[in-house]
Amino acid sequence: MKSIALVGGSGGIGAALIAQLCERDDVSVIHATYFKSPASSSLGSIGQFGTNTEVQWSCVDITDEQSVQQWLAGIPTIDWLINCAGFLHDTQTRPEKSVSQLQTANFEKNMQINCLPNLLLAKHAGDTLKRAEKGVFAAITAKVGSIEDNRLGGWYSYRASKAAANMVLKSLSIEWQRSAPNVRVVALHPGTTATKLSAPFQSGVKPEKLFSTDKTAALLLAQLDQLHDHASGRFVAYDGEELPW
Numbered sequence: 001m002k003s004i005a006l007v008g009g010s011g012g013i014g015a016a017l018i019a020q021l022c023e024r025d026d027v028s029v030i031h032a033t034y035f036k037s038p039a040s041s042s043l044g045s046i047g048q049f050g051t052n053t054e055v056q057w058s059c060v061d062i063t064d065e066q067s068v069q070q071w072l073a074g075i076p077t078i079d080w081l082i083n084c085a086g087f088l089h090d091t092q093t094r095p096e097k098s099v100s101q102l103q104t105a106n107f108e109k110n111m112q113i114n115c116l117p118n119l120l121l122a123k124h125a126g127d128t129l130k131r132a133e134k135g136v137f138a139a140i141t142a143k144v145g146s147i148e149d150n151r152l153g154g155w156y157s158y159r160a161s162k163a164a165a166n167m168v169l170k171s172l173s174i175e176w177q178r179s180a181p182n183v184r185v186v187a188l189h190p191g192t193t194a195t196k197l198s199a200p201f202q203s204g205v206k207p208e209k210l211f212s213t214d215k216t217a218a219l220l221l222a223q224l225d226q227l228h229d230h231a232s233g234r235f236v237a238y239d240g241e242e243l244p245w
């Protein structure tokens with residue numbers, strides 16, 4: 001039975017993953033985090049998602065090392081750690097269409113939420129994950145973080161933070177190939193998914209390319225289930241396509 005640590009359980013994709021993980025018979029407990037949205041309808045209450053699976057919610061600021069450390073110190077076993085937290089826009093800022101729109105504070109916020117937490121999570125969950133039989137350290141990054149695949153430009157801060165997150169995950173996979181060979185590290189691209197993160201940018205997306213959170217969660221779980229058939233350190237899309245870094 002798996003113990004799962006899921007960061008960003010209050011988000012669109014994170015909440016859908018929790019709901020589906022609760023339906024499985026190989027998951028005993030989910031340690032889920034929220035940050036600012038405990039009262040939102042997407043979060044629900046403890047136990048809402050299933051009867052057999054325990055969901056333990058914690059408020060964690062994943063940009064704050066002490067907050068991350070305290071949360072992980074209270075979790076005795078982790079088989080899968082899934083980071084679903086992320087940031088693209090807020091009421092003040094939208095992704096840059098041109099470099100003239102760059103704001104230092106926005107760049108730093110993207111790096112702080114989209115990149116740094118992967119390092120903090122790895123630092124403080126590593127020893128626990130190393131004891132798992134078939135461990136997984138997965139983070140949802142984004143295809144727009146691919147340098148090779150970048151054809152449109154723009155979105156400087158978000159793209160840079162996701163590319164940096166990919167680099168962190170790749171390096172981690174190399175380190176853990178030696179020190180934690182039982183753990184697969186993966187960067188996941190979920191596809192464009194109807195959540196509050198993508199809401200301002202959905203109008204130009206073809207309906208068949210805009211996934212529901214349920215569809216994305218099912219596709220991502222299928223990828224997570226197959227990770228131990230492959231080497232660690234891959235950048236994989238929802239449909240299993242290997243993406244260029």
Ligand SMILES: NC(=O)c1ccc[n+]([C@@H]2O[C@H](COP(=O)([O-])OP(=O)(O)OC[C@H]3O[C@@H](n4cnc5c(N)ncnc54)[C@H](OP(=O)(O)O)[C@@H]3O)[C@@H](O)[C@H]2O)c1
Binds near residue numbers: 197
């Ligand atoms: N949706 C898409 O089309 C799409 C496409 C490509 C990649 N992605 C990536 O997929 C991931 C999930 O996105 P989503 O669409 O589900 O977004 P979302 O619905 O906006 O959820 C974002 C999550 O991140 C959490 N979060 C933000 N800042 C945090 C912080 N400082 N500490 C802790 N948690 C924090 C939020 O918590 P609170 O709400 O509680 O503050 C929320 O749970 C992100 O990494 C995103 O970049 C999404």
